[in-house]
Amino acid sequence: MKxxxxxxxxxxxxxxxxxxxxxxxxxxxxxxxxxxxxTFQRKGYAFKTWEGxxxxxxxxxxxxxxxxxxxVQNEAVSxxxxxxxxxxxxxxxxxxxxxxxxxxxxxxxxxxxxxITNAAGQGVLKAK
Numbered sequence: 001m002k003x004x005x006x007x008x009x010x011x012x013x014x015x016x017x018x019x020x021x022x023x024x025x026x027x028x029x030x031x032x033x034x035x036x037x038x039t040f041q042r043k044g045y046a047f048k049t050w051e052g053x054x055x056x057x058x059x060x061x062x063x064x065x066x067x068x069x070x071x072v073q074n075e076a077v078s079x080x081x082x083x084x085x086x087x088x089x090x091x092x093x094x095x096x097x098x099x100x101x102x103x104x105x106x107x108x109x110x111x112x113x114x115x116i117t118n119a120a121g122q123g124v125l126k127a128k
Contacts, residue, residue: 023098032114033068034090040081049104050078054091071104073111080113090114 035056042048049071056066070093072078081089092112099107 024096024100026097027094028097029095030093031095032090032092033070034088035066035068036088037081037085038067040078040085042078044101044105047102049073049102050081051105052081052110054089068108069106070108070110071106073103073109077110077113080116081110084116087116087118089116 033054033056035054038053038055040050040052042050050073052070052072054068054070056068070091072081090113091110092114093108093110096103096107096109099105103109
């Protein structure tokens with residue numbers, strides 16, 4: 001009886017660990033998004049995290065625009081984004097299945113910036 005209970009509990013703990021890793025730490029996708037940084041703010045109750053909204057270009061008549069909501073963990077990246085609100089940029093992100101409160105409010109986490117351009121289209125920052 002004890003051996004069966006031990007095996008069952010071990011299997012349950014391993015299954016829970018695999019589920020937690022897959023749900024919260026496995027990177028499902030990563031890529032880039034480009035657009036204009038609309039909002040970037042630090043918010044939260046128990047965990048203050050950096051949250052932003054990038055407006056991707058849609059139709060030229062402003063019929064439709066795509067909104068990309070993201071979180072940022074890296075302080076250096078968040079400082080650059082905070083200083084360059086309203087500018088066109090290309091961001092690198094990682095997409096997770098689940099949200100952790102200390103990682104941000106979204107399942108998209110931006111970890112680097114490829115480029116930022118000013119209103120005249122001149123490059124302000126080019127990375128990587």
